[in-house]
Amino acid sequence: MTEPTSGVAKQELDDFLRTADKLTLDDRRLLVQQALVLIEQNYVHLPLKAAMHAVNPVQRLRLLAVRLSRQTPQTMGPEWRFHAELSEIFHAVRDLHTNYLLPQPFSGRIAFLPYLIEEHYDGERRHYVITRTLQGFSAPGFGPGVEVTHWNGIPIDRAVEINAGRFAGSNPAARHARGLQSMTIRPLRVHVPPDESWVVLTYVGQDGIRRELSETWRVGENLPPFVNADELSVAATAQGLDLGADEISRALKLLYVPEAVTPHESLGGAELAAEPAEAGADVPTSMPGFFRARSVVTPSGTFGHIRVFSFSVNDPDAFVREFVRLIGLLPQNGLILDVRDNGGGHIFASEFLLQTLTPRPIVPEPTQFITTNLNLRICRQHQENPTEQIDLGPWCPSMEQALETGAVYSGAFSITPAGGANAIGQQYFGPVVLITNALCYSATDIFAAGFQDHKIGKILGTDDNTGAGGANVWTHELLKLLLELPSPAPETPYKPLPGGAGMRVSIRRTLRVHDLAGTPVEDLGVVPDFRHRMTRRDVLQGNEDLLAKAGEILSGQPVRRLDVQVSAAQVTLTTALVDRADLYLDGRPAASVDVKQQVTTVPAPGAGTAHVIRVEGFQGGELVASRTILRP
Template sequence: MTEPSGGVAKQELPDFLRTAADTLTLDDRRLLVQQALVLIEQNYVHLPLKAAMHAVNPVQRLRLLAVRLNRQTPSTMGPEWRFHAELSEIFHAVRDLHTNYVLPQPYAGKIAYLPYLIEEYYTGDERHYVVTRTVGGFTAPGFGPGVEVTHWNGVPIDRAVDLNAARFAGSNPAARHARGLQSLTIRPLRLHVPPDETWVVLTYVGADGISRELREGWRVTDNQPSFVDADQLTVAAVAQGLDLGADEIGRALKMLYVPEAVTPLEVLGGAELTAEPTEPGTDLPTSMPGFFRARSVVTPSGTFGHIRIFSFSVNDPDAFVREFVRLIELLPQNGLIVDVRDNGGGHIFAAEFLLQTLTPRPIVPEPTQFITTSLNLRICDQHRENPTGEIDLGPWCPSMEQALETGSVYSGSFSITPAGGANAIGQRYFGPVVLVTNALCYSATDIFAGGFQDHEIGQILGTDDNTGAGGANVWTHGLLKLLLELPSPVADNPYTELPGQANMRVSIRRTLRVNDLAGTPVEDLGVVPGHRHRMTRADVLQGNADLLARAGELLAGRPVRRLDVRVAPDELTFTTRLVDRVDVYLDGRPQVSVDVMAEVMTVPVPGAGSARVIRVEGLQDEILVAARTIVPH
């Protein structure tokens, strides 16, 4: 078994643990529990839901832990890892990947991993597990991508995944299973205590049919840093909808297995980009390789565009959307596969701004609610007038003030994403669209999938029964503390600096579906796909061949429309397909409605060239089917 010494710097797990000396005092531990109580009891928006759905009482568990700590002395308080394990388990028990205890140094920024990845596939109803990747340079006899895994430390692999799933926070069965499988081989130590086992014995069957065992120890390495600082008072931090664990794992997987996709910045200036449409079977260069992979794919049903969105965790959602639009306009226009599998979310604006580019319908961003507590009201009142320019909590204040009198559990509901931004550029792709999801889609990606379904943009093809079901905006303890310090500190701030660079995160505002499912929470329920595809061996080992073929079947034969607009001072020229009427609005006012008599036609529209915003709507049989938004100046 070999692995090169170059590349990713790593430690064996025992060596790392020897350096992880206990540093928290008894008072530090008491402080961490007290601050956890503040977040869970007074900020946590899903507390009533989690108590009902999962029969848990994290508040009482924290109180009991506090009582035990108060009875301890520095000589009887026990090892630090045991404290971290108990506090982490209390947070995990609510099955909410937004609500975390983030471990202090030396665990922060570290990833524990084994030098291979395991994925699952089906033959009929039978589930199999197979190695799909190995760390560069790692070899072992008869071992590599394609070997079938049968046992994990002597436990049948399917049972081992289920046992592991019980330890990690998935809010529905599909999400728990997906987390259990993923965490077999890679774990961010800022969210999970180090593995109990020093090494793992993997039983596998190679291509020669011989069963072998591989014993490999856990390694520990530094992970790539996040692009977004969630503890600072920025729009990106306030609008976070992110599964931190998935984000950590996504960055680690790129570092370990796809190092060419690792970028020090979210946007690389000077990248060699093309303005030419992609050739079949080829990738498009992108300025954001850590976020997008765009290519044309050849399927039995035709050649279609395929764009993978790895993350929404950006600081600049407008730049993110611009690059998405640039890429999809260079892909085949007869059908698009938008693939968000394993995307743990990020900036909620980025997710909801993207929806408009795929549909003529106006986008209604998902509304959100606080749980009504006196502390949440203090936070909202502190930012009622948007004094910092980064956050405006004024809309939630009146309902929270009333709720404290009437006993209502939740505040009124208002969107985080500005409706203007969610509809600023309008539709940019006019072919049919299929969205591909799985149970590792979470948070802002749940919101994106929910919006895709609620606005009837296209069909959803899921490789699992649900998305991950993360329906909330998440704030860190550091951000909550800062919100009561700016623009001027409040008296009796309940948030205290945490020791050892520890942190905590909490679901602060829950999200609700819109349109036909208006008022339905996303949390725990997620988005149920209209079509289901079980991953095959060809999928996990040959670039999703069968999954893309299934998506191609859903796209084939669907209408491919066109609505191009050329603007002159007092006229518009339309190039259309499958549109029988065009309506024109200048600065929101209706101006012209004409029947389409030819594929290309010019229509007088006085003042078109001087309008601030032109919206052109294409209808077929009185149904809105295409739209263009143009800003001439």
């Protein structure tokens, strides 16, 4: 076989693990004590997880603390065993927001094999195939399209399910998806290293011959995250991110799509001005690590297709601006919005995006703390001295009252500002279909829930559910900072973690709005309107059947239009499938007209000096389109 020539610096797993044994017994005791603080006093889903999964992580941590108290430096077990047990306690709650993050040298490293495995269906039968190999890697009869039958002698379907049990997906679809994803790539910051030093893969080669391939696990440096979740910033306090999925997404770019690797979120965009996309062509983007936009030809017609890989940005406004620019260059008769494998990120970015696709006002998802004395201390600290990064004042009164009433949760208030979620309004007027899978998590769950709750369009799922991560997540370091700023609080329970270790916890749970108001997103997720099982053509030929299904859903749906031109004393509307238009100038009603032709002129004294012009279009009394124009 031929070794890969990837530019990733790497070493074999066994060699790497020889450098990974640095924690003292006191370090281990401190980590367990700090885990107890987070799970017992900060963890918002603790009652839900105890009920739904019959787990008791608090008692397990106490038992581990007792065992450590009886050990000596001479009798304590190997470090890998400690990491495995502490990680397993966190994984037991099946919450990808709530993690033990391994210390150095694991932090920032990935373990990987030189190929990827994906699944597809032939009727009801599931198959597993190789879809990518590292550049330069080859083996007899091996490559994209070969079918995998066994993993270390275990039938591959069974091996995936065994692996799924080790990871924290909150529903069966999410666990299976993560079990498969982690067969060939694992971020060591979040997951303990593989048990095996090498993997024996049994496959049916491209020549039809059954063979075995033995490959050692490799370890290399991953790309760094865009957002520093440990600092006190808006991006850090508004995090909704599956860290494992984000780590894997960055690793996949590094290993298999290096051209999408950029050192910054945006490289600027002035030079990217372009004509509308031609059929089958990509639209250049300033954010290739976050978007891929193109025009796709399906049996039902030519539609826009935009893939959103991540919401993990520092600047949600710039993120939305680039999205708007891209969809403006795509066909306007229908949009396929694809968020598969998106592990989330900045909650603002996900909820700001919704307004661009609907005329309806966006109601951001409200969130709740669990009512503990420690959470109340944090909220009080940032009620009396709120910073630009965080103001927890809205949650304080209900948490103080809960000390008397015994309420489990605080009042519910949104993290995303409603003004920002409705600042620019609708930008796309054709029908939209959203594609999801079980690797959609956190801010992407919030986005999918908002898409469904606001009736923006239909959801097409390649799995039975999204990942069902319904929370805002804070790191241990951020919690520690929140009690130190703007002035240190006395007797903080948060202590510095040894060895570069870290922890994350679901701090505020998110709730659905409108028809499902009050329903938690956690564990339940978003159920699609249509289900599509991935085919062989999908995994090997660019999602052909999936996109055809999305095009079929879009075809025949109404394509509306509402263009607005403003002059000193009138507004000119160019419309399609709109029979009434209401005009507002700086929030005040200015006119309401019946629309009987494609172009309608509306007298509007003062339009030339208004800062915000909003037009709402109706059909049969239903709001179907809106346009907001902002001027200095």
